[in-house]
Amino acid sequence: MKVFRGKIWTALGSLMDHAGAAASTKASTAAAPDRALLADIEAAIARCTDGGGGSGSGSDDRHVHEILFLVSNAPGAITFLSRRITARLEAARTPATALRSLLLVHRLLRAGDRYFEQDFRGLWASRDLRVDVPRCGCSCSPLAASGAGVNYVTASVAAVTGACSFLHGYTAYLEERMQWVINQSGNLEPTPPPPPQDPNDGKPHPHPHPHSSYAAAAAEALLFKLAMCQRLLDVAVQLLPDNNTSASAAARSAFGIVLRESFKVYDAFKEGLDVMLRSRSVGRSKSLRVSAHEVLRKACAQTPELKDFYHKCKKSNVGKIMEYPVVRIITPAIELVPPISCEEELGAGEVAQESEGEAPFESKLETTISAVWVEFDDEDQKAGRETTGDDHGSLQAQQPS
Incomplete structure (x- = not known):
């Protein structure tokens, strides 16, 4: 019996060893695709950021969608x-290399779904993704070229200066662009600011303005959106490439995306500005009124600059875009709708009661008597007989003497 039990335990031990070996084999085969997947992602990044192909081409679109597909599987x-x-970006030694990496970030931000966009922006907020590091890529100098002529060096300096300038502007644009999302209608809208925290417990309030009305909260959200539109348009206007920068395919592709996005942002700004000018909720709050006047003040300086920017882009055919928005020039003569406070409404009522002799309406009331006979029921006839005298008297009172 002891020998038989020993054989059983030996058999069970061998089965457990075999099961453990099988489990380890399955784990190793499951881990292998993950490593292969990450290698595929890194290879796709290299294809998008190397200088082999022209950025903005159909092959780049294919590589971007390949990255999105690979990321969705893990x-x-x-x-x-x-x-x-x-x-x-940190390893970039030339502005062109850094620009292609930034362009990949921008295109992934636009091509991904809302879940990818949310996670991508979250990684930017946590500094796992950084778009403010390519300034080291502008340290290269063409003066190191041995035997180069004066004209060649001058042209190279101009090209590098223009590329660095565009790279810095594009970096600033992406920093602002990371604070925007693409809504369900395909338009850009800024992400709302986080609610203020209580200094005592450090927890955010679910309702930052518990005593404010819905209209005031909507007006505050509108003013925030207008201010964000102006910030994004400010950095977009600084990105007009010169002749040296426009020779780069990556710069042309990046600027074309920025230009198209600026159209949507300006349309949103123009619609929001019309709503702000008609809103009485803005005028009833001092803080909202100050913010609204700041938006108007900035628009007076920004809209002429934006119109000139679009004119230069259209003249140079940058981005090969034919339809440009019509920019509305804001002047200091534009004012907000004057607020109506409770005191003003009460005062207007008192004035109306004091001036009973004056007509309270701008136009005179007119009475029209119809000659068409209408058949009434018995109850209607009875009610009509009871009120005939009063109605007749009122009609006579309204007739001109």
Whole structure:
């Protein structure tokens, strides 16, 4: 019996060893695709950021969608993607290399679904994805070229200066663009600011303005959106490429995206400005009124600059866009709708009661008597007989003497 039990335990031990070996084999085969997936993502990043192909072409679109497909198959792959792009930016030695990496960030932000966009922006907020690092890429100097002529050096300096300037402007634009999302209608809208925190417990209030009305909260959200539109348009206007920068395919592609996005942002600003000018809720609050006047003051300086910017883009055919928005020039003569407070409404009522002799309406009332006979029921006839005298008297009173 002891020998038989020993054989059983030996058999069970061998089965457990075999099961453990099988489990380890399955784990290793399951881990292998993950490593292969990350390698595929890194290879796709390299294809999008190297100088082999022209940025903005159909092949680049294919590589971008390839990255999105690979990331969608692994939940944690987006973190790896963000860190690899950041590493490429930090390792960039030329403005062109850094610009292609930034362009990849911009295109992923536009091509991904809202879940990818939310995670991508979250990694930017946590600094796993950084778009403010390519300034080191402008340290290259063409003066190091041996035997170069004066004209060649001058042209190279101009090209590098223009590329660095565009790179810095594009970096600033992406920093602002990360604070925007694409809504369900395909338009850009800024993300709302986080609610203020209580200094005592540090927890955000679910209702930042518990005593404010819905109209005041909507007006505050509108003013925030207008201010964000002006900030994004400010950095977009600074991105007009010169002749040296426009020779780069990556710069042309990046600027074309910025230009198209600025159209949508300006349309949103123009519609929001019309709503603000008609809103009485803005005028009833001092803080909202100050913010609204700040938007108007900035618009007076920004709209002529934006119109000139679009004119130069259209004249140089940058981005090959034919339909440009019509910019409305804001002048200091535009004012907000005057607020109506409770005191003003009460005062207007008192004035109306004191001036009973004056007509309270701008136009005279007219009475029209119809000659068409209408058949009434018995109850209607009875009610009509009871009120005939009063109605007749009132009609006579309204007739001119």
